[in-house]
Amino acid sequence: MLNAKAPGEDGNLVGLSDDIIFDQLITLGIAGSDTTANTLSWILYLLDKHPGIHRRVLQELANADITPDQPVSVKQANSLKYLTQVIKEILRMFPPVPALSKTCGKTCVLPGGYIAYEGMRGLINVWSLHHNEKVYPDAYSxxxxxxxxxxxxSIPEGAWLPFSSGPRACLGMSVAMIEMRVVLARLLSKYEFPDGWRQRGHV
Known part of the structure; x- marks a missing residue:
């Protein structure tokens, strides 16, 4: 980013401003890693607590020919449908960003007759949304x-928002999902959790 240049308004190549570089570093360093790390931690914890689900994940890895000694290809990662379900369920239960702030673009009437005026800011309680029993029965399981x-x-649009939605949705959603599938495939094919990350085959 320090060396990147692009045509400016006058057509000459210009670099990124310090403010833009700072904002990008925050996005990459915090929003793009801390949230993913938290989600991976919850996944490993709950797989340990649910051995039946854990076994299904391991079987899917074996079916995809994922082994401890070989890198996971994007094709293999994208074939892991059940692991993707596990990730989505964890993102529902423990959204890394539990609340989202939105600004009303134009005055409108919300369901229930509430008026939202242009410029008003609203807070979406993602945690409560993801634990709505009408949408997710037995929501805490x-x-x-x-x-x-x-x-x-059967999940209504807008009822699952770990990456927000609309024009301000997280740009890294696809990258994050692939990243988590690859990392989990590597870790789960090679180690047993949580007992000291024992290497499989050497217990």
Missing amino acids: FNPDRFSEENAK
Whole structure:
């Protein structure tokens, strides 16, 4: 970023301002890593507490020919449908950003007759949204099957918001999902958790 240049308004190449570089570092260093690390921690914790789900994940890794001694390809990572369900369920249960701030673009009437005026700021309680029993029965239980291809169709649009939505949605959603699949595939194929990260085959 320090060396990057792009045409400015006058057509000459210019570098990024210090403010833009600072904002990008915050995005990459905090929003793009801390949130993912927290999610991975919850996944490893809950897989340990739910051995049946853990076994299904391990079987899926084996079916995709993922082994401890070989890098995970993007093709292999994208084939892990059940692991993706696990990730989505953890993001529902423990959203890394539990609340989102939005600004009203134009005056409108919300359901229930409430008026939101242009310029007003609202706070979306993602945690409560993700634990709404009307949408997610038994919302505090860990159930990756909520996000199976068939069951996911019954989840209303906007009821799952770990990456926000609309024009201000997280730009790194696709990268984060691939990253988590690859990291989990590598870790789970090689180690047993949580007992000291024992290497598989050497217990």
